[in-house]
Amino acid sequence: MATIKEIANKLGIAVSTVSKGLNGASDISAEMRQLVLDTAVEMGYASKKMKATGTRKVCIFIENMDYENIEQFGYEIVVGFKLSAARRHWDVTVVPTNLNMQTAEKFDTYMLKNGYSGAFLLGFTLHDDWVWQLTKTTVPTVLLDNYIERNNHVGYVGTDNSEGIDLAVDHLNNLGHKNIAFLNGSKNSMVSEQRYQSFISSMTKHGLTADENLIEYGYYVPDCAKDHVPGFIRNGATAIMCASDLIASGVITEVVKHGLRVPEDVSVIGFDDLPIAASLTPPLTTIRQDRTDLGKSAFLLLDGLIHNVTISKLLLRAKFIQRESTAPCKSRDLSDL
Amino acid sequence: MATIKEIANKLGIAVSTVSKGLNGASDISAEMRQLVLDTAVEMGYASKKMKATGTRKVCIFIENMDYENIEQFGYEIVVGFKLSAARRHWDVTVVPTNLNMQTAEKFDTYMLKNGYSGAFLLGFTLHDDWVWQLTKTTVPTVLLDNYIERNNHVGYVGTDNSEGIDLAVDHLNNLGHKNIAFLNGSKNSMVSEQRYQSFISSMTKHGLTADENLIEYGYYVPDCAKDHVPGFIRNGATAIMCASDLIASGVITEVVKHGLRVPEDVSVIGFDDLPIAASLTPPLTTIRQDRTDLGKSAFLLLDGLIHNVTISKLLLRAKFIQRESTAPCKSRDLSDL
Numbered sequence: 001m002a003t004i005k006e007i008a009n010k011l012g013i014a015v016s017t018v019s020k021g022l023n024g025a026s027d028i029s030a031e032m033r034q035l036v037l038d039t040a041v042e043m044g045y046a047s048k049k050m051k052a053t054g055t056r057k058v059c060i061f062i063e064n065m066d067y068e069n070i071e072q073f074g075y076e077i078v079v080g081f082k083l084s085a086a087r088r089h090w091d092v093t094v095v096p097t098n099l100n101m102q103t104a105e106k107f108d109t110y111m112l113k114n115g116y117s118g119a120f121l122l123g124f125t126l127h128d129d130w131v132w133q134l135t136k137t138t139v140p141t142v143l144l145d146n147y148i149e150r151n152n153h154v155g156y157v158g159t160d161n162s163e164g165i166d167l168a169v170d171h172l173n174n175l176g177h178k179n180i181a182f183l184n185g186s187k188n189s190m191v192s193e194q195r196y197q198s199f200i201s202s203m204t205k206h207g208l209t210a211d212e213n214l215i216e217y218g219y220y221v222p223d224c225a226k227d228h229v230p231g232f233i234r235n236g237a238t239a240i241m242c243a244s245d246l247i248a249s250g251v252i253t254e255v256v257k258h259g260l261r262v263p264e265d266v267s268v269i270g271f272d273d274l275p276i277a278a279s280l281t282p283p284l285t286t287i288r289q290d291r292t293d294l295g296k297s298a299f300l301l302l303d304g305l306i307h308n309v310t311i312s313k314l315l316l317r318a319k320f321i322q323r324e325s326t327a328p329c330k331s332r333d334l335s336d337l
Numbered sequence: 338m339a340t341i342k343e344i345a346n347k348l349g350i351a352v353s354t355v356s357k358g359l360n361g362a363s364d365i366s367a368e369m370r371q372l373v374l375d376t377a378v379e380m381g382y383a384s385k386k387m388k389a390t391g392t393r394k395v396c397i398f399i400e401n402m403d404y405e406n407i408e409q410f411g412y413e414i415v416v417g418f419k420l421s422a423a424r425r426h427w428d429v430t431v432v433p434t435n436l437n438m439q440t441a442e443k444f445d446t447y448m449l450k451n452g453y454s455g456a457f458l459l460g461f462t463l464h465d466d467w468v469w470q471l472t473k474t475t476v477p478t479v480l481l482d483n484y485i486e487r488n489n490h491v492g493y494v495g496t497d498n499s500e501g502i503d504l505a506v507d508h509l510n511n512l513g514h515k516n517i518a519f520l521n522g523s524k525n526s527m528v529s530e531q532r533y534q535s536f537i538s539s540m541t542k543h544g545l546t547a548d549e550n551l552i553e554y555g556y557y558v559p560d561c562a563k564d565h566v567p568g569f570i571r572n573g574a575t576a577i578m579c580a581s582d583l584i585a586s587g588v589i590t591e592v593v594k595h596g597l598r599v600p601e602d603v604s605v606i607g608f609d610d611l612p613i614a615a616s617l618t619p620p621l622t623t624i625r626q627d628r629t630d631l632g633k634s635a636f637l638l639l640d641g642l643i644h645n646v647t648i649s650k651l652l653l654r655a656k657f658i659q660r661e662s663t664a665p666c667k668s669r670d671l672s673d674l
Binding site: 149150152160290293300304310315316319 | 486487489497500504627630633634637641646647648649650651652653654656
């Protein structure tokens with residue numbers, strides 16, 4: 001860990017100037033401040049500084065995720081995080097981000113400049129600049145649904161996808177389904193990959209064949225159903241598991257368009273249990289991710305990291321919610337189509 | 338959840354008698370009390386009662402694990418748990434257990450009778466009676482190194498074995514070792530199974546062959562080295578990874594008995610970083626499990642479960658500790674032996 005003096009030496013400037021840069025004094029230029037901050041980050045000064053400040057400020061960065069009303073995936077996560085943070089007397093700022101912001105400034109510099117002791121990142125993908133930078137960060141950081149190897153300052157919070165998928169397969173297997181299709185989320189996502197692996201191993205565990213013609217990657221939006229449901233139906237699927245409730249809503253629409261009924265001809269299962277799940281026609285059987293608990297757990301994890309408890313992964317239980325979009329399998333006659 | 342009245346109805350006794358049984362009043366017989374408690378547990382009354390009591394009492398059950406002095410594996414785990422519990426104003430009782438105790442009374446009944454709101458189980462195996470009962474318990478419970486499927490009241494805390502094993506393989510691979518042996522712990526252990534799987538996948542990831550002649554299960558004691566080290570040496574191992582520091586200490590003794598040197602002829606890596614690791618000859622390169630953090634995290638998890646945050650798994654980072662028991666590979670001439 002560098003000292004202020006070492007930063008001053010490296011830049012050939014006075015210690016007082018470094019101190020002004022770090023503390024955001026108004027009598028140095030913005031360029032000089034940026035230089036001081038970048039150098040401080042580069043020399044590993046960041047976490048030391050943040051521990052020394054008495055402020056208890058953390059932030060939530062959100063990208064590619066709706067969170068502004070209760071219907072949306074991110075809403076309760078943010079609420080849960082804030083609840084737990086408030087109980088421990090931490091201030092939380094929500095900062096919507098985008099690629100420009102990530103290119104403009106390094107993650108550690110942003111955190112140092114704004115005096116945050118830690119961050120929770122929602123909706124980022126493994127391709128985001130800031131996520132790349134997390135392999136080296138010294139700032140306590142929690143990622144939803146993403147995992148960074150070998151950095152003790154970064155933790156991963158999520159739902160146990162493996163148990164979730166297994167609960168869904170178990171349910172369909174008990175209903176007599178054998179030709180189970182799986183419409184996954186987007187390909188470049190750790191969660192999609194976990195769900196794919198979990199689907200294969202749960203099918204195998206249940207003595208069922210995971211047919212490659214019945215497994216597709218889509219996107220986490222209803223619209224992707226159009227591209228894949230026709231193939232699933234042609235290939236004899238009697239049940240379709242979806243990587244999200246939104247995908248499932250698109251699947252139901254598409255199945256009905258083909259003149260088939262949900263659940264009488266094709267059972268459909270979602271994932272997440274968003275508020276819309278219960279109000280679809282028919283109400284959706286799904287795997288619940290408890291989003292308030294995800295938020296609370298993210299704060300627990302972040303609080304641990306800030307206090308040097310190097311938690312790597314924290315997974316919540318997935319809960320099976322049975323509604324009306326699944327029914328016993330009656331083998332479809334393919335000539336119906 | 339049953340009410341006191343329902344328990345009374347079921348047993349055909351007065352509500353006041355049920356109440357006395359649940360609260361341990363002295364004017365009913367021990368037999369009647371046991372009957373009331375067993376019935377209450379059976380009818381799902383346990384967790385309700387425990388939530389209603391204002392006492393903040395949890396307990397640690399320990400079996401097959403030494404914890405009484407700082408040299409031993411369990412010591413810092415208990416300390417870490419107590420530290421975190423004290424900070425949140427919970428009382429902790431440490432209860433050494435054995436098979437007799439588990440046979441004498443059901444887990445839930447024991448918890449209800451003693452007014453504990455939750456438990457942390459250390460050193461139990463999947464074959465213990467109480468662990469079997471955990472599939473159905475409604476008492477918030479955390480297991481070290483063991484996982485119970487599909488029960489939202491039970492969580493698993495441990496170290497990320499996969500990353501730990503991968504760090505060790507990475508280190509040996511960088512030193513040029515190819516014939517890497519793995520002396521695992523006992524076979525009926527979830528952790529041993531995880532480490533086995535992790536070893537295979539890490540070797541594969543590094544482009545190395547996991548040779549079945551170089552993989553054995555032992556026990557978590559030094560003595561097991563005698564049975565397996567001779568075979569490893571005969572089969573050309575230049576490095577031996579061990580599932581614990583105690584196993585590694587036995588391995589070093591055994592390697593030396595064969596007229597070979599550690600690390601010049603054979604590199605040895607442990608797991609755990611117990612206090613003895615640094616004082617072995619040579620000081621042991623190992624994978625550290627931070628036991629204080631395991632204890633702290635176990636409490637965090639238990640606190641979550643008590644407050645209905647259904648955490649399933651909480652894993653800590655494994656840390657690579659380089660000392661002097663590993664060195665660059667110089668291929669051994671098998672005719673040396």
